[in-house]
Amino acid sequence: MQQIIYFFQKFKYFLFFLLLELIAVSFIFNNLNFHKSKFVNSANIVTGGLYRTLSDYTEYLHLRSNNNILSDENTRLKNILEKAISKSSMIDFIIVDSTKYMQKYIYTEAKIINNNYSKPFNFLTLNKGKRQKINKEMAVINSKGIIGITEQTSNNYARVQSILSKNSNINARIKGNTFYGTLKWDGVDYNRVQLHDIERQAPIKIGDTIETGGKSTIFPEGIPIGTVLKLSSGNTADNKIDVKLFNDMSNLRYVYVVKNIDKEEILSLENMDNE
Amino acid sequence: MNKNINKILFFLFLLFLQVLILNNINFLGHINPYLYIAFVFFYPLRENRFFFLFICFMLGLFVDFFSDSGGIHAFSTLFIAYLRLSFIKIYFRKLPTDYLFFNLKSEPFGKVFNYIVTLTIIHHFIYFSFANFSFQNMSMVLSNTLYTSIFTLILFFTVNYIFTKNL
Numbered sequence: 001m002q003q004i005i006y007f008f009q010k011f012k013y014f015l016f017f018l019l020l021e022l023i024a025v026s027f028i029f030n031n032l033n034f035h036k037s038k039f040v041n042s043a044n045i046v047t048g049g050l051y052r053t054l055s056d057y058t059e060y061l062h063l064r065s066n067n068n069i070l071s072d073e074n075t076r077l078k079n080i081l082e083k084a085i086s087k088s089s090m091i092d093f094i095i096v097d098s099t100k101y102m103q104k105y106i107y108t109e110a111k112i113i114n115n116n117y118s119k120p121f122n123f124l125t126l127n128k129g130k131r132q133k134i135n136k137e138m139a140v141i142n143s144k145g146i147i148g149i150t151e152q153t154s155n156n157y158a159r160v161q162s163i164l165s166k167n168s169n170i171n172a173r174i175k176g177n178t179f180y181g182t183l184k185w186d187g188v189d190y191n192r193v194q195l196h197d198i199e200r201q202a203p204i205k206i207g208d209t210i211e212t213g214g215k216s217t218i219f220p221e222g223i224p225i226g227t228v229l230k231l232s233s234g235n236t237a238d239n240k241i242d243v244k245l246f247n248d249m250s251n252l253r254y255v256y257v258v259k260n261i262d263k264e265e266i267l268s269l270e271n272m273d274n275e
Numbered sequence: 276m277n278k279n280i281n282k283i284l285f286f287l288f289l290l291f292l293q294v295l296i297l298n299n300i301n302f303l304g305h306i307n308p309y310l311y312i313a314f315v316f317f318y319p320l321r322e323n324r325f326f327f328l329f330i331c332f333m334l335g336l337f338v339d340f341f342s343d344s345g346g347i348h349a350f351s352t353l354f355i356a357y358l359r360l361s362f363i364k365i366y367f368r369k370l371p372t373d374y375l376f377f378n379l380k381s382e383p384f385g386k387v388f389n390y391i392v393t394l395t396i397i398h399h400f401i402y403f404s405f406a407n408f409s410f411q412n413m414s415m416v417l418s419n420t421l422y423t424s425i426f427t428l429i430l431f432f433t434v435n436y437i438f439t440k441n442l
Contacts, residue, residue, distance in 0.1 A: 013324055017357045020332045024346035024353065027336075028405060031345025040336070042343050050341075054295060116343060118305035120407050123343035159343065166408070187412065190304070250301070 032121065034151060034167055041152050041159045042114055042125045048157035051113040052127055059253075066253055073143035105220050106259040108132060110140075110158075117249045120187040122162040128257070129153045137218055139258040145224045145246040146170065146212060147255055158257075164190055164249055172225055173213035174204060180213040183225065183243070190249050192229065195241040204228060210243050217263045282318075286334060289314050294341035305419075308427040309348075310434075311338060312398050315356050316391055320363070320374040331356035344406065351401040355394045366390045380439065392428060399424045 008015065027040050042048060110132075114125035128134050130153050140147045140160050148168070152159040161168060164185050172195055173180035181198035195210060208228045214221035230242035260266075293311040300307050314334055318327055335352030339345060363369055366386050369377060379387055403416045403423070 013328070013357070016325055017328055017353065020328065020353050021350060024332070024335075024350035027339070027346030028350065029345075031343075032408065040339050040343075040345055042341060044340070047340050050295075114341075114343075118301050118307065119344070121344075125343075187407070188415070 032167065034161065038152050038159075042123065043129065043152050043154045043157040043159040045154065045156070048113070048125060048127075048154065051125055052157075055111065055113040055127075062253055065251075069143060069254075076143075104261055106261065108134060108257045108259070110134070110255055110257050112252050112255060113157075115250075115252055117162065117164050117190040120166050122164045123151075124148060124160040124162055124252070126150070126158040126160060126255070126257070127156070129156045129158045131155050133259070134158050134257050135259075138260075139219045139223075140255050141219075141223050141258060142247065142252065142255045145226065146219065147247065147249075147252065149218055150257065162249065163193060163245075170219065171213045171215040172210050174198075174202060174228075175209040175211050175222075175224075177202070178213075180215060181239075181241075183210075191245055193226065193243050193245060195228075195243050196239070198239050198241060200239055204231060204241065206231065217260055217266050220258060220260075285317070286314060286330070290334060290337050293338055298342055302426065303422075306422050306426055308423065308430045309399065309402070310427060310430055312352060312355065312395065312427075313431060315352065315359060315394065317379065320360075320377045324360075328353060328356055347402055347405040350405065351398045354401055355398045358397065359394065362390055362393055366393075388432075391431065392424075395427055395431075396420065396424050399427070 030036055030038055031040060042051065108128065110126040110128040112124050113127050116122040116124065124140075124147070126134070126140070134150060134153055136150060136153060138150045140150060146163060148160040148162040148165075150158045151161040163170060163183065166185060166187050168183070168185055170183040171180055172183040179199045179202035181195045183193055183195055185193045198204070206228050210225045210228065212219040212221060212223040212225065224246055226243040226245040228241055229244040232240045289311040293309065297308050297310055311334060315331055318331075332349050332353045335349035336346065338348040338352075342348070363377070366389050367377075367382060399420045400416070403419045407416050
């Protein structure tokens with residue numbers, strides 16, 4: 001007994017140090033696991049509130065570029081609408097506009113109040129959370145392309161796992177055909193992501209557009225991602241392709257959070273054969 | 276009492292300087308200095324060591340909260356906070372009786388330089404190893420450690436020089 005007390009006396013600082021380090025390590029491991037709930041994240045009231053105050057002040061510096069992005073997007077959407085109207089007026093039978101009540105996705109506008117892109121695992125913070133019906137595992141996109149997946153929400157803030165994360169796995173395909181692969185990031189360049197495991201016979205050229213495939217319940221089909229920058233050299237097992245992103249991940253502000261209404265239905269159907 | 280308030284203000288100043296300004300520098304795309312570890316260098320030696328370890332852990336954890344890095348900053352800051360005493364023994368050749376009057380400002384610059392460079396490099400190396408979280412890209416960990424350490428040290432010694440000359 002005396003020995004044990006002596007031991008604790010001698011190594012008390014080291015044991016205290018070890019205890020705190022163990023707590024830190026458990027936070028680190030917890031943070032890297034996508035499906036676990038996290039304690040250390042920027043979507044809480046203190047950090048979220050501070051980032052929101054800061055972004056309210058710095059917002060004015062980006063007004064001009066934000067307006068340009070917005071008007072570009074408006075023009076594009078107006079053109080699509082115009083095309084749809086002219087097409088429907090050419091066909092002379094009654095069209096049941098199923099889009100109005102067969103809506104599959106709900107878009108919510110949100111603002112990025114904190115953005116990281118320089119680390120191997122990057123996260124963003126949004127100014128909306130559970131009160132605005134934003135939950136875990138919803139897609140985050142903007143007019144140019146994909147940004148990430150929501151991963152942790154508090155009442156008023158949400159944390160997004162950026163596509164610039166070594167954990168990110170997104171189903172993607174080449175525009176115009178159905179060959180699909182998995183989009184990952186190697187942690188080197190924030191303008192460049194990698195498309196893995198795409199079929200070898202897929203006809204790919206440099207400059208082809210990569211978009212999201214419809215294979216996931218998170219991202220809608222056909223959201224643009226980027227263009228092919230470099231094809232894989234040699235016969236490696238995973239046919240790796242470098243993709244240059246459309247989005248400049250270092251300069252983001254307004255985004256849309258996409259909710260898939262049918263997600264629960266699809267997932268429950270897919271999990272049925274486990275029984 | 277006054278000294279405690281000073282310590283709290285220094286803690287908050289370094290924390291907000293780090294998360295609001297220095298985390299957004301992104302020099303050459305990805306290099307951010309981590310100046311908040313100056314807290315570990317300057318914290319007086321004569322204080323309770325349990326409290327010192329705990330407050331360094333909290334400083335790292337708060338930086339983690341803001342930069343979404345899990346517990347990496349907490350881990351590496353605590354690590355150098357624990358190692359600090361052994362490096363003081365090695366570089367300054369102090370005995371436990373000297374701790375009461377130990378002050379970095381009264382020590383020769385060469386020794387202070389060695390002490391701070393060693394702790395900074397250890398901190399940055401642990402930080403980038405955990406941030407990378409795999410044994411691939413070891414060259415990237417080393418180059419990041421090198422460049423970020425240089426940036427942090429230049430910033431630290433510049434700020435230190437300016438403040439000590441004026442006062």
